[in-house]
Amino acid sequence: MNRPILFITRPLPQPVMDAMPGHYQMLAEPVDRPATAEELRCGFSRADAVICTLADRIDASLLSNTTQLKIVANYAVGYNNIDLSAAAERGIIVTNTPDVLTDATADLTWALLLAVARRVGEGDAWIRTGNWTGWTPTQMLGADITGKTLGIIGMGRIGQAVAQRAAGFRMRILYAGSHVVSSPPGLSWTWQSLDTVLTHSDFLSLHVPLTDTTHHLIGQRELARMKPTAFLINTSRGPVIDEAALLSSLEARTIAGAGLDVYEHEPTISPALCSLSNVVLLPHLGSATLHTRVRMGLICLDNIASALEGRSATNRVN
Ligand code: DGY
Secondary structure, X not given: OOOOEEEXXXXXXXXXXXXXXXXXXXXXOOOOOOOOHHHHHHHHHHOOEEEEOOOOOEOHHHHHOOOOOOEEEEOXXXXXXXXXXXXXXXXXXXXXXXXXXXXXXHHHHHHHHHHHHOOHHHHHHHHHHOOOOOOOOOOOOOOOOOOOEEEEEOOOHHHHHHHHHHHHHOOEEEEEOOOOXXXXXXXXXXXXXXXXXXXXXXXEEEOOOOOOOOOOOEXXXXXXXXXXXXXXXXXXXXXXXXXXXXXXHHHHOOOOEEEEOOOOOOOOOOHHHHOOOOEEEOOOOOOOOHHHHHHHHHHHHHHHHHHHOOOOOOOEOO
């Protein structure tokens, strides 16, 4: 019997690589750089199953050049990199990795929020110059977090996990989103229109998937509604923010700062953004803990096993 062919576009953490079932035929050893268009084309044309990452663009032309592909397991919760309807037209299952990365992403959102409000990156960089001469009463004054208003755009799994962490900071929580989500016992959050959340938040955190509707959800008009003392945090997808508009707001200080883990033209980041002191920039680390990334990989393998054995894949999104 022919062994099913598995194509992986990037090496996954070692415990996941070790867990690959021996009865799969690996197409090629994955290499630690983005797969080229030709490598993707070649892999997709031969594989029964693919594990790809958010950096791989899986479009209709790639999917139309497949012969036996049954499943594309995206190693991410977001799947804006995949043409879902083109996959569905060819009967190809697409899956994602929800739930297991909720806490890691919520934690990192808070790391960015705390870092930008309390100028952690600036302070660290200053110490490393060797030029710090000691404590002064006016040095590097930041913004308070406790008791302030946190605005969440998109109250899904990650938005809720971010909001729950705000309890320790006694924050007022407002959120905007397509549906009302009741708050858990002991915590209170309130649905408001996007404009109201923009206007009242001291910290605004984005947790929407990237779709045609959310592309540039935060642009010049929305930024202009934010308080000049407010901070914008993004751990969702870069194109949810119009980055040129954000840059202008940050330069003009019409908002106080931003904490960004994702970028509109990832991995290209505008040098102007990098030159600003009122931003904290991370290289898309939302789910980047070993435990989380291993669990994401095991979910991909689980979904692949289901699809190849004709069972329904738990995390199917198309
Ligand atoms: C996701 O899963 O969508 C994250 O962005 C990966 O870190």
